[in-house]
Amino acid sequence: MRHAFIRNGFIAAGLINILAVLLLSRVFTNAVIPATDPVVMSNFGLLMIVVWGLVFLAVAARYQHVKWVVGAFVVEKMVYAVAWFRWITTHEVAAVYAKDLFAGLFYSVYGLNDFLFMLFFAAVFYQLHQAEAAPLAQK
Template sequence: MKHVSEKQGRLVLMCAGATNLLGVPLFSQVFSNDTLITLSPEVFSRFGLLLIMFWGLAYLASAGIHRQASGLLAVFALVKLAYVVSWGLWLNDHFLQLPELLRTHPLTGAFYAIYGVIDLLFAVLFIRLSLQARQVSMTQVTS
């Protein structure tokens, strides 16, 4: 596995944070997009959207310490994987409605078409960073 630099790791966490902090207000139209909320109220209620933004803050706050936070990065990966599973279940129930949703509510349709892919990407990156941080900390203990 190719080593991820300190700068690259920080960038991953900053991008994840920015994705949550900018994506939620954009796609939820500042919490007013009732279509987005209605299609998955257990995940994207207004409160759920606010919590997604809080996770974004957590990603940003950990950007400078990620080398010492293997466990935290693993938790971040699990959170992202939970959203990937949620997306997969949503697609299973709504896939045939997606073209109509894209036509009538393009922003909401785009969100539901892509959010799981983005979360899967960040989950993989968080797992990679977590494993690397764990390896670094184990090397320091044995040195």
């Protein structure tokens, strides 16, 4: 993957985290999102998603220097994707839509988004690992 594509991927991950949470939670005033999954998606949890978004943005231009931070992003996205998968397979998202459209949208897509960005961050981590290992193989 090219540097510009990867940088833009980090920017997209950051902006999606920040803007989706702020929009769909109505800047933390949507009570349905935290009530639906109070352990993972409390207002504090939503705030931490915004913080992760800020970190993705902070790393965008210099990701190639922080391979293990990128690895942590893989784990972070995996945790949210697994939490969503467990939720979506044991709850009815239609019931959430019945309470609030924005909350329904949030619960419909957040795990898919996290899964896709987990794959993106994993590919970046792998690429960084390969680039780091290549000079060692030549010795």
